[in-house]
Amino acid sequence: MSTSLLASVLDPSLFVPDLRTRRKESVLGEMIARAHLAGAVRLPELLRETLVLRERAGSTAVGKGVAVPHARSLSVSEPHLVVARSRRGLAWTPGDPQPVTLVLLALSPAEVPAEGHLDFVARVVGATRLQRNRQKLLEAESFDAVAAVLREVVA
Amino acid sequence: MSETRHLLQLHDLDLLLEEARDPELTARLRRLGFGPGDVAAIERSRMRLLAQLDARWLGSYGRALQRYGRGLAAVRDRVCLGCYITLPTSASPRTRGTLTLCESCGRVLYWH
Numbered sequence: 514m515s516t517s518l519l520a521s522v523l524d525p526s527l528f529v530p531d532l533r534t535r536r537k538e539s540v541l542g543e544m545i546a547r548a549h550l551a552g553a554v555r556l557p558e559l560l561r562e563t564l565v566l567r568e569r570a571g572s573t574a575v576g577k578g579v580a581v582p583h584a585r586s587l588s589v590s591e592p593h594l595v596v597a598r599s600r601r602g603l604a605w606t607p608g609d610p611q612p613v614t615l616v617l618l619a620l621s622p623a624e625v626p627a628e629g630h631l632d633f634v635a636r637v638v639g640a641t642r643l644q645r646n647r648q649k650l651l652e653a654e655s656f657d658a659v660a661a662v663l664r665e666v667v668a
Numbered sequence: 669m670s671e672t673r674h675l676l677q678l679h680d681l682d683l684l685l686e687e688a689r690d691p692e693l694t695a696r697l698r699r700l701g702f703g704p705g706d707v708a709a710i711e712r713s714r715m716r717l718l719a720q721l722d723a724r725w726l727g728s729y730g731r732a733l734q735r736y737g738r739g740l741a742a743v744r745d746r747v748c749l750g751c752y753i754t755l756p757t758s759a760s761p762r763t764r765g766t767l768t769l770c771e772s773c774g775r776v777l778y779w780h
Contacts, residue, residue, distance in 0.1 A: 563680040570709045575701035585683045587676050587742055624749050627687050638700045
């Protein structure tokens with residue numbers, strides 16, 4: 514996925530500055546509801562089931578307080594990235610003492626090949642690798658600031 | 669859960685399985701920091717789902733899955749997103765969310 518394509522998946526209505534929920538399944542539900550409201554997801558329940566199943570099969574926490582749940586689904590017609598933060602932190606992986614504070618939900622349409630979807634996921638994970646970038650994403654005061662960080666990181 | 673929902677769920681689950689069974693893709697996910705995927709857990713969910721599906725849809729889905737790697741395709745602007753043929757107007761179902769079969773490739777079609 515090119516830089517411009519990553520920029521194109523960013524949408525101000527897909528930003529949750531501080532999650533209300535704390536349980537993993539509820540968090541996914543909250544983020545999907547936001548995406549559904551923005552018109553980015555057609556079948557929220559289907560997507561939720563797919564994401565929950567992926568989590569049961571293996572956690573999507575990638576370390577340093579970041580989780581990148583992701584899916585290709587019939588519920589999605591265009592690639593989208595839903596960005597959410599939790600000031601209190603989330604217990605994403607059982608037994609992991611580090612709470613997740615940044616959740617980046619990467620969604621691709623079902624027609625996208627697995628390799629293409631993983632390119633997208635790799636870009637998203639890469640954007641959070643450096644501590645200073647994570648800090649900027651956590652402290653950004655608006656969606657524009659979050660988008661600026663993501664664009665700068667993948668440029 | 670309706671028949672349509674079950675089949676859509678099966679399709680999304682098969683996409684997950686495609687990633688989880690591919691050694692190159694799983695190795696890439698591991699390098700990105702993701703935990704090991706439990707293929708058996710996804711397969712168990714698939715078995716449970718299969719038991720709830722109508723044999724007619726399951727047969728069509730299974731044949732297309734075996735042939736093309738995808739058993740179901742969405743329809744956008746009357747185009748099958750599996751084989752990209754433009755479907756005749758008469759193929760459009762009266763209700764959204766209905767399943768039909770693509771006359772060209774045989775995939776189950778999801779009209780939304």
